[in-house]
Each structure stands twice: as C-alpha cells, then as structure tokens.
Amino acid sequence: xxxIFCVANQKGGVGKxxxxxxxxxxxAKLSQRVLLVDLDPQGNATMGAGIxxxxxxxxxxxxxxxxxxxxSACVPSETGGFDVLPANRxxxxxxxxxxxxxxxxxxxxxxxxxxxxxxxFVLIDCPxxxxxxxxxxxxxAHGVIIPMQCEYYALEGLSDLVNTIKKVHAKLNPDLAxxxxxxxxxxxxxxxSQQVSAQLEAHFGDKVFKTxxxxxxxxxEAPSYGMPGVTFDPASKGAQAYIAFGAEMVARxxxxxxxxxxxxxxxxxxxx
Ligand code: ATP
Ligand code: MG
Numbered sequence: 001x002x003x004i005f006c007v008a009n010q011k012g013g014v015g016k017x018x019x020x021x022x023x024x025x026x027x028a029k030l031s032q033r034v035l036l037v038d039l040d041p042q043g044n045a046t047m048g049a050g051i052x053x054x055x056x057x058x059x060x061x062x063x064x065x066x067x068x069x070x071x072s073a074c075v076p077s078e079t080g081g082f083d084v085l086p087a088n089r090x091x092x093x094x095x096x097x098x099x100x101x102x103x104x105x106x107x108x109x110x111x112x113x114x115x116x117x118x119x120x121f122v123l124i125d126c127p128x129x130x131x132x133x134x135x136x137x138x139x140x141a142h143g144v145i146i147p148m149q150c151e152y153y154a155l156e157g158l159s160d161l162v163n164t165i166k167k168v169h170a171k172l173n174p175d176l177a178x179x180x181x182x183x184x185x186x187x188x189x190x191x192x193s194q195q196v197s198a199q200l201e202a203h204f205g206d207k208v209f210k211t212x213x214x215x216x217x218x219x220x221e222a223p224s225y226g227m228p229g230v231t232f233d234p235a236s237k238g239a240q241a242y243i244a245f246g247a248e249m250v251a252r253x254x255x256x257x258x259x260x261x262x263x264x265x266x267x268x269x270x271x272x
Pocket of ligand 2: 016017018040127
C-alpha cells in the first residue's frame, strides 16, 4: 500500500510546491512509483511537472465531486517520471460544492483508495490555507511534511498548523503523524536562519529532517521550463539537496515501506 504524505503549511510561498514536485522527482529517481496530487487551485505543482493546466481533460475537481476516478484523471509527468493528479482554478469551486456532500473531509481519501497498490508514495501538495481542501489532504495522509523557511514568523504560524494536525489526528484520522519539518530556502550566511534552525532542532528534535534545502536559483527557474529542479539541473545544489531528502525519507520509512519498493530504492542507490 502506498505511503501518503501531505506537504502542508498554511503560510503562502514557503516552498510547499517546490518540495512536493522535487521530492516526487527525487523518489522517482530512486525507482519509487510516485503519484503527485495537486490539491491547490493555483495548479503550480501541475505546471511544475510539465503539464498544461489549461488543457486538462479531467482534474482533481471532478475526482473530489465523484464525477471521475483517480486513474482516469491522472497524467504522466514526462519530465518528472511520476504520475500527476492535476488541478486548475476549477478546484476553487469544489470547496463550495463539497459543502452539500456527505463525508466531505474524506473524499480524497476514498478516491485514492483504489490506486493504493499502484504506487509506493502519494505526495499531496496542499494550498496555503487551513481549508476544506487541506483538510481532505490531512484526512487522506499517513503523515505531514512541513516545509519551513528559517525566519522569525515561520515559528508563529507553525503552532496553528500543529494544532490543526492534532485535531485531525484526534477526530478524523488517527493514522496522521508529523513526519518532519523540512528547512527550505536556507541561507547559511544569515545569522537569523542559523538561530531559527537551531531553535527548531531544540524544540522538535528528530522531527527535523537532517537534509536542509538551500536557497538555489535553479530550483526557482525550473518551473518555467515545466520541469522539476531535480531534472532541470541535477547537479545544482538545490537538486542535490532534494535527491538527498528523497533518500532520507526512504531511509526513515524503510521498515514501513513494502519490501519490493525498498529493494528498488536500495538498487537505485547502488546498495545491492
Ligand atoms: P503557495 O503557498 O503559493 O502554494 P508554496 O508554499 O507552494 O507557495 P513555492 O511555490 O514552492 O511555495 O515557492 C515559492 C517561490 O519560491 C517560488 O517562486 C519558488 O520557485 C521559490 N523557491 C522555492 N524553494 C526555493 C529554493 N530552495 N530556492 C530558491 N527559490 C525557491
Ligand atoms: Mg504551492
């Protein structure tokens, strides 16, 4: 069964989509079968994976409303080596239309169930809000990856997110756990970055991923070419960091992920 992770942070522009797209590509490079779910009406993950959001035949919008299944709406990302359940601005309407539906928090979870055996990882790129869409992501997931910029206000928003995750865990999804905090857009020359990073480690211990994603212009340039940074410039510091992050994720979860998937990852890493 696929391991399902949400990339979430209600703050805007903190690197959620960059993390989701590049982790998907990094895991694909480790021979993992990955589905990237775009749960944001901005459709940035869709575009970043090289898929034109303006010409979709079907999208996550139809899936959430029960008009189409996941397998029919999925599109392969040629540049990333993974599948995408794409989104565009139509998805903004789903929020309102879902109000009338039964079990509206668990529609994504139910929709993903039939494809659980097809993938090793499902990564969900959440929008920048603690909305019904994000709630669907949290209800569908086993774990949350929280990308964070190491700056003062980052910590302020974190407590709201952690409280929401705790509530979802208690009331809606007992499987949900915080997998880890990922430090992104890190600038080692800034004293504040160093201080906040140290604070995160002190507070959250091994919930902070060892891998740190540096600020790197190649990661920012890649989406305009419809490519994950990991594919666009594999040798760049940003791409290398996301590949290392993929390996750290697999290593962390190794006892939990299916043996066949672990074997493929180890082989891709030259370990067998
Ligand atoms: P939103 O909340 O709007 O969905 P987001 O949290 O998904 O935003 P991204 O879109 O991933 O954030 O990143 C915001 C901007 O920062 C983008 O222009 C992206 O290219 C850039 N960016 C992300 N990570 C890095 C990085 N490590 N180095 C340089 N630029 C980055
Ligand atoms: Mg985004």
